[in-house]
Amino acid sequence: MSDTYTPPKVWSHDSENGGRFANINRPTAGAREDKALPRGNHPxxxxxxxxxxxxxxxxxxxxxxxxxxxxxxxxxxxxxxxxxxxxxxxxxxxxxxxxxxxxxxxxxxxxxxxxxxxxxxxxxxxxxxxxLPTGPARAETYSWLFWQIGSAPFIGGGFGHFYAYAPEKFEYPINRYAMETKRLFDVADQRLANSEYLGGADYNIADIAAFPWMAPFVEGKIYEDARTFLSIHEYTNVERWAKRIAQRPGVKRGRIxxxxxxxxxxxxxxxxxxxxxxxxxx
The missing domain is CATH 3.40.30.10 (Glutaredoxin)
Structure with a gap:
């Protein structure tokens, strides 16, 4: 590990901070160029x-x-x-x-x-x-939908960034986010031990939200060898769920x-x- 970092009193953006997206990352919002988007004929x-x-x-x-x-x-x-x-x-x-x-x-x-x-x-x-189910199942679906939305930054910007994209690998952030990613997989695995899908008995938007994040770990297609590093094979209920959803025709088309x-x-x-x-x- 390199020398301990001491934050300055006032942070300033360093355009040479490294990492996969360093060339576009800025601490500001808004358009950077005038550019029209194409538009087709569908709704x-x-x-x-x-x-x-x-x-x-x-x-x-x-x-x-x-x-x-x-x-x-x-x-x-x-x-x-x-x-x-x-x-x-x-x-x-x-x-x-x-x-x-x-x-x-x-x-x-x-x-x-x-x-x-x-x-x-x-x-x-x-x-x-x-x-999107009705009745009590709708609230359950909302809960799992927003669970996924809230957890994605830990898996992507956290684990994914420090494990695969950062210019240097450091033990503390990798351990921190590996632990959180495994905890999230365990949350899903325990849920799926008692439910066919995250949102309940029927496939719904909670599963559509979570599948694209969890399935690539199951398939070994994300963040280098993250499947092995995180022992994803341990989450057998998640694997069963992901493999079943991956066979849906709409999912197959949507993924490409x-x-x-x-x-x-x-x-x-x-x-x-x-x-x-x-x-x-x-």
Missing amino acids: FQLYSLATPNGVKASIMLEELLEAGHSGAEYDAYTINIGEGEQFGSDFVDINPNSKIPALLDLSGDEPVRVFESGAILLHLAQKFGAF VAKTWGDEDAQLRERHSAADFDGKRL
Whole structure:
């Protein structure tokens, strides 16, 4: 470990602070350039990237279409966050927080912007009356939905950053966030020991929110060898749940929307119709 860091009396931004996203990180909000977003002809316009947060929205839209809600047709466009495209003026107009995913709902008389992945899931579930139970189960679903929203920064910005993206590896932050990530997996594992899904007896938006974060650990596809490092195989109920959800057709399609890495036949940089998935490896 390097010499102990003593914080200055007043913090200032160091543009050379290192890390995977150091070239775009700034302590300020707002647009950095005038940039128009493309727009298709469908009721929903999705601007995203196939990160764990990003695919929540595309999975939800594909699940709605799979369930027969034809009004959920959408166009999807890739936002390259590594290149700072989330700071373009049109994108900031939809999401002033400059994070993906961002959704423009054109199905009514006036355009409606929706940002934050949990808000998008709730907006679509309420609009279509789908993947959101009624009665006491609705409160249970809300609880698990916001559990996931609150836990994602510990897994991504915490564990993921210090274990895989930071310019140097330090024991304390890795241990701190590894412990929290394992605790969160244990919370889910204990819940799933007594419930088919996080939200209850039926698959719903709580599962759609949590799956994109937890499944890659189960599959060994996130943060280098995090599956081994965190002994993810211990969470057998989470593994059962994740593998079952991964087989859903809407999930398979949603996971490759706005994907720009890996095998070419498993990428879909733009999505405009179901035909765009033809020939793709799901």
